[in-house]
Amino acid sequence: MFKINDNYLKLPGSYLFSTIGKKVAAYTAANPDKEVIKLGIGDVTLPLAPAVIKRLHSAVDEMAVKETFKGYAPDLGYEFLRTTIVENDYKARGCDIAADEIFVSDGAKSDSGNIGDIFAVDNKIAVCDPVYPVYVDTNAMAGRTGVYNPETEKWSDVIYMPCTKENNFVPELPKEEPDIIYLCFPNNPTGTTITKDQLQVWVDYALKIGAVIIYDAAYEAYISTENIPHSIYECEGAKGCAIELRSFSKNAGFTGTRLGFTVIPKELKCGDVMLHSLWARRHGTKFNGAPYIIQAAGAAVYTDEGKKETKEQIAYYMNNAKIIRDGLTGAGYEVYGGVDAPYIWLKTPDKMTSWEFFDYLLENLNIVGTPGSGFGPSGEGYFRLTAFGSLENTKKAMERIKAGKA
Amino acid sequence: MFKINDNYLKLPGSYLFSTIGKKVAAYTAANPDKEVIKLGIGDVTLPLAPAVIKRLHSAVDEMAVKETFKGYAPDLGYEFLRTTIVENDYKARGCDIAADEIFVSDGAKSDSGNIGDIFAVDNKIAVCDPVYPVYVDTNAMAGRTGVYNPETEKWSDVIYMPCTKENNFVPELPKEEPDIIYLCFPNNPTGTTITKDQLQVWVDYALKIGAVIIYDAAYEAYISTENIPHSIYECEGAKGCAIELRSFSKNAGFTGTRLGFTVIPKELKCGDVMLHSLWARRHGTKFNGAPYIIQAAGAAVYTDEGKKETKEQIAYYMNNAKIIRDGLTGAGYEVYGGVDAPYIWLKTPDKMTSWEFFDYLLENLNIVGTPGSGFGPSGEGYFRLTAFGSLENTKKAMERIKAGKA
Numbered sequence: 001m002f003k004i005n006d007n008y009l010k011l012p013g014s015y016l017f018s019t020i021g022k023k024v025a026a027y028t029a030a031n032p033d034k035e036v037i038k039l040g041i042g043d044v045t046l047p048l049a050p051a052v053i054k055r056l057h058s059a060v061d062e063m064a065v066k067e068t069f070k071g072y073a074p075d076l077g078y079e080f081l082r083t084t085i086v087e088n089d090y091k092a093r094g095c096d097i098a099a100d101e102i103f104v105s106d107g108a109k110s111d112s113g114n115i116g117d118i119f120a121v122d123n124k125i126a127v128c129d130p131v132y133p134v135y136v137d138t139n140a141m142a143g144r145t146g147v148y149n150p151e152t153e154k155w156s157d158v159i160y161m162p163c164t165k166e167n168n169f170v171p172e173l174p175k176e177e178p179d180i181i182y183l184c185f186p187n188n189p190t191g192t193t194i195t196k197d198q199l200q201v202w203v204d205y206a207l208k209i210g211a212v213i214i215y216d217a218a219y220e221a222y223i224s225t226e227n228i229p230h231s232i233y234e235c236e237g238a239k240g241c242a243i244e245l246r247s248f249s250k251n252a253g254f255t256g257t258r259l260g261f262t263v264i265p266k267e268l269k270c271g272d273v274m275l276h277s278l279w280a281r282r283h284g285t286k287f288n289g290a291p292y293i294i295q296a297a298g299a300a301v302y303t304d305e306g307k308k309e310t311k312e313q314i315a316y317y318m319n320n321a322k323i324i325r326d327g328l329t330g331a332g333y334e335v336y337g338g339v340d341a342p343y344i345w346l347k348t349p350d351k352m353t354s355w356e357f358f359d360y361l362l363e364n365l366n367i368v369g370t371p372g373s374g375f376g377p378s379g380e381g382y383f384r385l386t387a388f389g390s391l392e393n394t395k396k397a398m399e400r401i402k403a404g405k406a
Numbered sequence: 407m408f409k410i411n412d413n414y415l416k417l418p419g420s421y422l423f424s425t426i427g428k429k430v431a432a433y434t435a436a437n438p439d440k441e442v443i444k445l446g447i448g449d450v451t452l453p454l455a456p457a458v459i460k461r462l463h464s465a466v467d468e469m470a471v472k473e474t475f476k477g478y479a480p481d482l483g484y485e486f487l488r489t490t491i492v493e494n495d496y497k498a499r500g501c502d503i504a505a506d507e508i509f510v511s512d513g514a515k516s517d518s519g520n521i522g523d524i525f526a527v528d529n530k531i532a533v534c535d536p537v538y539p540v541y542v543d544t545n546a547m548a549g550r551t552g553v554y555n556p557e558t559e560k561w562s563d564v565i566y567m568p569c570t571k572e573n574n575f576v577p578e579l580p581k582e583e584p585d586i587i588y589l590c591f592p593n594n595p596t597g598t599t600i601t602k603d604q605l606q607v608w609v610d611y612a613l614k615i616g617a618v619i620i621y622d623a624a625y626e627a628y629i630s631t632e633n634i635p636h637s638i639y640e641c642e643g644a645k646g647c648a649i650e651l652r653s654f655s656k657n658a659g660f661t662g663t664r665l666g667f668t669v670i671p672k673e674l675k676c677g678d679v680m681l682h683s684l685w686a687r688r689h690g691t692k693f694n695g696a697p698y699i700i701q702a703a704g705a706a707v708y709t710d711e712g713k714k715e716t717k718e719q720i721a722y723y724m725n726n727a728k729i730i731r732d733g734l735t736g737a738g739y740e741v742y743g744g745v746d747a748p749y750i751w752l753k754t755p756d757k758m759t760s761w762e763f764f765d766y767l768l769e770n771l772n773i774v775g776t777p778g779s780g781f782g783p784s785g786e787g788y789f790r791l792t793a794f795g796s797l798e799n800t801k802k803a804m805e806r807i808k809a810g811k812a
Contacts, residue, residue: 001585001615001616001617001676002525002529002585002586002616002617002618002676003525003526003528003529003585003676004524004525004526004676004679004681004684005523005524005525005526005684006526008524008684008687008688009679011687014690014691043477043478044477045472045475045477046472046475047469047470047471047472047475048469048470048475050470053466053467053469053470056466056469056699057463057466060459060462060463060466061459063453063454063459063462063662063663064453064454064456064459065453066451066452066453069451069452069453069454069659069662070662071449071450071451071659071661071662072449072661072662073662106512106664106693106694107694109692109693109694110692110693110694113691113692113693114692117411117547118410118411118414119408119409119410119411120409120410120411120412122409123408123409134691134692137691138691138692141523141687141688141691179407179408179409180408209407210407210408211407211408212408253475253477255477255478255694256469256475256476256477256478256479256695256697256698257469257697257698257699258512258694258695258696258697270407270408270409270410273410273415275410278410278411278414281414281417281547282414282547284420285420285519285540285543285544285547286515286516286519286520286540286544287512287515287516287519288512288513288515288516288661288664289662289664290664291662291663291664291697291700292662292663293462293663293699294697294700
């Protein structure tokens with residue numbers, strides 16, 4: 001008789017966005033005349049850039065003709081894309097990463113979920129709290145997280161590193177030694193960042209204790225402040241301890257187009273085994289390459305036209321972020337993030353819980369956001385708004401915040 | 407100190423296609439005037455069908471405009487595609503599969519590799535021998551296969567089911583009881599099939615012993631013979647014991663476009679846990695949907711135009727298959743497969759090993775194929791040719807076979 005992976009049964013339900021959906025639907029049904037503005041969504045809304053569209057069309061045309069048709073892609077990604085990534089994202093920033101250390105994939109969610117495959121079950125993971133749920137859930141599926149306690153909303157074998165206003169949302173080195181450390185900067189959900197010096201502390205720590213850092217840099221394109229690292233490889237020694245995850249989802253609007261990559265430097269080793277070899281084997285065995293037309297479109301993001309157009313999109317979202325920051329600050333809220341990231345993280349007023357504030361915003365101002373507690377216990381008392389709405393709706397939402405009513 | 411997944415270190419190198427590549431490169435370098443014909447490749451060569459190209463272009467146009475732009479896809483696939491699949495691939499064949507039992511993915515390789523995630527490590531797997539290597543390798547990565555013996559080329563904890571001319575390439579029920587049974591029909595690499603009655607025996611057996619069948623039907627579009635099942639759900643009771651994997655790679659030339667799906671009926675359970683729920687959780691946590699434009703193109707395969715055009719492509723390949731079968735038979739070879747599948751499996755002549763025959767074909771006839779032993783020990787003494795070349799090259803290769811020289 002076959003047996004299932006029991007670890008799946010230990011997972012708590014993932015009810016955050018479905019609960020939000022149900023509450024919004026109920027409110028809308030009861031108040032059909034109210035215009036609800038959604039600033040909870042973590043998905044882009046602007047269409048793909050013209051340079052990307054143009055390349056998608058020309059790549060489709062290549063697939064229509066025998067002479068230029070492309071069958072199976074190289075498992076690890078087309079050379080043209082890997083080279084372009086290395087030149088633009090790494091060499092241009094002084095990071096010595098080689099094209100064959102880039103593994104092209106269908107996105108950072110898959111990579112951040114699958115990367116656990118190459119590690120033993122008995123590794124202790126450390127995560128920020130609040131956190132993107134995929135890191136923890138996928139480790140739970142692998143049996144790496146112990147027992148879940150619904151009271152504390154924590155797993156027994158996970159090291160949680162609180163990120164609150166008290167530590168400026170930068171985690172402190174944990175007391176207990178982890179084996180695998182997940183870091184995401186600019187951060188989802190808090191929208192805050194880490195300086196190069198602060199990140200260097202983590203790299204030094206990982207090298208000292210023999211831990212590996214899984215560094216999620218999916219939001220690096222939103223960085224505007226000097227001295228905020230775009231890549232962990234800007235830190236000395238990082239090639240010996242860090243894996244970096246990147247995405248085209250937020251820098252070029254590829255959430256529905258799917259493209260990302262993982263960087264594993266060859267000098268990152270366990271004994272004399274390169275993690276690079278293990279991931280190459282995993283990628284080559286359980287994945288068959290991202291579609292040619294999507295990889296071609298990804299390379300178009302790095303053309304002069306593509307860079308200009310995607311920068312404009314980011315500027316559009318970051319203008320929304322500024323409007324939200326200014327609007328909330330003007331209305332007396334404590335506001336974090338939103339400078340180098342498309343997320344604004346605010347402290348709920350009057351000691352409201354995250355969900356109480358959700359209900360207040362929905363019912364009184366007709367604005368939808370995301371309760372901070374949905375991202376982990378230390379998110380309680382915080383709330384996330386995103387800059388991915390339209391300019392018009394963002395402005396309208398801030399007028400409601402100012403007026404204290406819809 | 408972090409620890410790696412040691413199971414990866416037990417994997418033997420996957421040298422089949424790289425050894426072939428090296429041998430061909432060496433021969434070509436030494437004989438630059440010779441025209442080498444490649445019939446080893448398992449990849450399609452015809453361009454995408456016009457109906458697919460047309461839909462790709464229109465979907466790209468949708469992504470260019472704010473009003474029709476698509477962000478994150480539904481985790482489990484767009485409703486329009488899931489419904490189309492169900493109508494055409496299942497209801498039309500009398501299989502009662504629901505749209506929400508279809509999980510759209512980026513291909514059957516990913517799915518056949520990832521499906522192991524939802525099962526416990528201590529399940530015993532059974533595979534055909536010869537076999538598509540992904541089934542075994544991904545189970546080895548999960549620690550499910552025991553120790554590899556390089557002498558026998560077998561894992562200690564895997565049940566191998568020989569498929570040779572003696573059993574007409576249909577495996578016999580194993581003596582030792584497996585928990586998970588991998589079956590692929592029409593088969594890669596042997597190109598042979600199984601009748602509905604023969605498959606019913608497997609379904610009945612799985613139901614009796616409480617095993618789950620992972621049924622890879624990636625080549626079902628090549629079936630022309632009556633009474634060969636296109637889906638395992640044509641067998642009675644299969645919804646209680648079988649997961650089916652499908653692909654757009656070979657029926658519509660999507661090898662470089664990437665689209666597939668897995669079917670998990672809700673009545674397939676372990677105790678009271680639906681495998682459907684586990685896979686939904688896995689898919690939703692470690693995957694972010696196939697690209698919208700690719701899913702739209704996938705639906706175009708099922709339009710009248712799309713069906714007509716992809717049928718013509720399959721007819722083109724199957725005409726090649728007939729030419730190869732006839733050519734080989736006429737030259738006195740023992741030939742199998744190639745009737746309901748794009749693969750032709752032949753017995754090497756004069757007791758040559760698979761690799762000896764490879765060298766003979768390359769050096770004397772300048773034809774490249776794939777040694778059967780590369781797919782497992784019972785493939786020794788067999789050889790695979792594929793129908794995916796051009797008509798011209800296929801004919802030319804058979805002229806060389808007939809003449810016994812290039």
